[in-house]
Amino acid sequence: MAEVESFKLDHTRVRAPYVRLAGRVLTPRGDVVEKYDLRLAQPNREALPTASLHTLEHLLASLLRDHLDGVIDLSPMGCRTGFYLTVLGPLSPERVLEAWEKALQGVLRAEEVPGASEKECGNYRDHDLEGAKAWARKALEEGLKVQESVYL
C-alpha cells in the first residue's frame, strides 16, 4: 500500500489548534501544490460534531478564499478534528495561519450558512451555526499556532 503522510504523524504529540504543512508536491510543469493540516480539536481527546464541522466547511470554503489566493480545496477530516487545505503554493504555515485566523473571525460574524439548501448541499439539514461559532471562538481564544510535523 502507498504511504500516507497523516498515518505517520504522531497524533499524541501535536497540540491543537494549529496549522501544519503536511505535504508539498512539485508538478512536472513546475507548480507547487501544498497541503496544510488545519487542526481545531485535540486528536483522540475531542472531535467536532458533524453538524458543526459541516457548517464550518461551508463558511470556511468562502472565508479562506477571501483571505488567501490559490485555494484549491478545503475538506473535513474523517476523524472530525479539523480540515485539510490544498493550495497552489508556495505559501508558508505563517501565511496560512494568518488567513485562517481571519476566516475564523469571519465565522463569528456569520448570520447564515452559505450553500445550505437542498439543491446546494448533500445533507442540508445537518448544520449548526452556533456550534460552528463555538468551535471558532474556542480556537481563537486558545490561540492558533504553527505545528511542526512530529513523526512516529
Ligand SMILES: [Zn+2]
Ligand atoms: Zn454541505
